[in-house]
Amino acid sequence: MNVTILGTGIMGSAVAGTLVRAGHQVTAWNRTADKAAPLADQGITVAPSAADAVAGAEVVLSIVFDTDAVLDVLDDAGPAVPDGAVWAQATTIGVDGTKEVAARAAELGVSLVEAQMLGTKGPASRGELAILTAGDPALVERARPVLDAMSSKTLHAGDEVGCASALKIACNAWLATITAGVAQSLALTSAQGLDPQLFLDAITDTATDCRYAHLKADHMLSEDLAPTFTVDALRKDVGLSIQVARSSGTAVTLLDAVSRVLGVASLDGHGKEDVAAVYDAFTTTPLGNGD
Known part of the structure; x- marks a missing residue:
């Protein structure tokens, strides 16, 4: 699948490497471009902007720091997300932050689910995370090949966005x-x-x-x-x-x-x-x- 990683910190970089090794086509973006640049050596496309990064995506993963960062990147990239793509929100932002992000996604017409990650850099780099999902089961299933490549198990916390958070x-x-x-x-x-x-x-x-x-x-x-x-x-x-x-x-x-x-x-x-x-x-x- 065509996967976009928005945010290439410790976890984003590890997940990007795992997904490309699993055979997915990965594009990455980071607000600080220097942090994303080394990923090109792994066969990952490094995009100059968040909007460019999501242009051909089937699944988008947001792995940034907090609610404000998710909202910023959603505002930047949301209008460019292709029809039919699934935005999997993986940043730990709590229930209130998730509700705010879900409302913004709805305004932008972005199909959003949760893919909360349990684990640190090691499991992320080995595809051994536990993934907590929430949201429309059909959308979660659409992202399943990506989530399975990242994880050793997934657990659906509920059909309402916010349950995973x-x-x-x-x-x-x-x-x-x-x-x-x-x-x-x-x-x-x-x-x-x-x-x-x-x-x-x-x-x-x-x-x-x-x-x-x-x-x-x-x-x-x-x-x-x-x-x-x-x-x-x-x-x-x-x-x-x-x-x-x-x-x-x-x-x-x-x-x-x-x-x-x-x-x-x-x-x-x-x-x-x-x-x-x-x-x-x-x-x-x-x-x-x-x-």
Whole structure:
């Protein structure tokens, strides 16, 4: 299929490479052109504008940062989207942001569904994401060859656009909790004079074991902070979770604590680094309280 990727950050670039290796014809665009240029070496067409990028698309994937960025690119590219093309919105923007985007898409005559991605750079580059879809099932099915190439599984959250975003917010709250929890336990182990690796050895093959815990702990202990999912991106998603929790009457005690920890890591200069950098918030004297 002819696929357009709008946004070639960490996830967009990884997905673009996966799709072209799967045999799709991929065109990419990024607001900062230099970030998209290297994709040409993989056989991906790099377009000079968002409108040019979608001109021949059958499926469009928006993988940018926040609601404003999705709206901007939708305004730029929406009028040029061909009839019959499906716009799969993959940016984490929460339910309210998704409703705003869906309304704008309807005004522009763009057929929009959700394709929320669970996973980071590694799974994206291997076609092993979990994809949460929502919207008209017929439109989702039209995009199925692209979604299947990106993922090891897909889950349809509901026929109403916004259902996938609701589920994604809950999933990312869990991700943030695990990340902070692993950092806390490693720091506690080390602070008591023990090798922090012993914490991982202790939970291995128990009911509390978690593959993600080992993955992030390895990055924390090796100080390998090359970003697969940045501190600032996760902090933004936790903020969306807090908004949803407050509006629905759900307690935000844990979310507030995780948000502050991520804020400390960001204030200490780790905002653009991998979420493993949250370990810094437990092991150094912070520059602020993260609020």
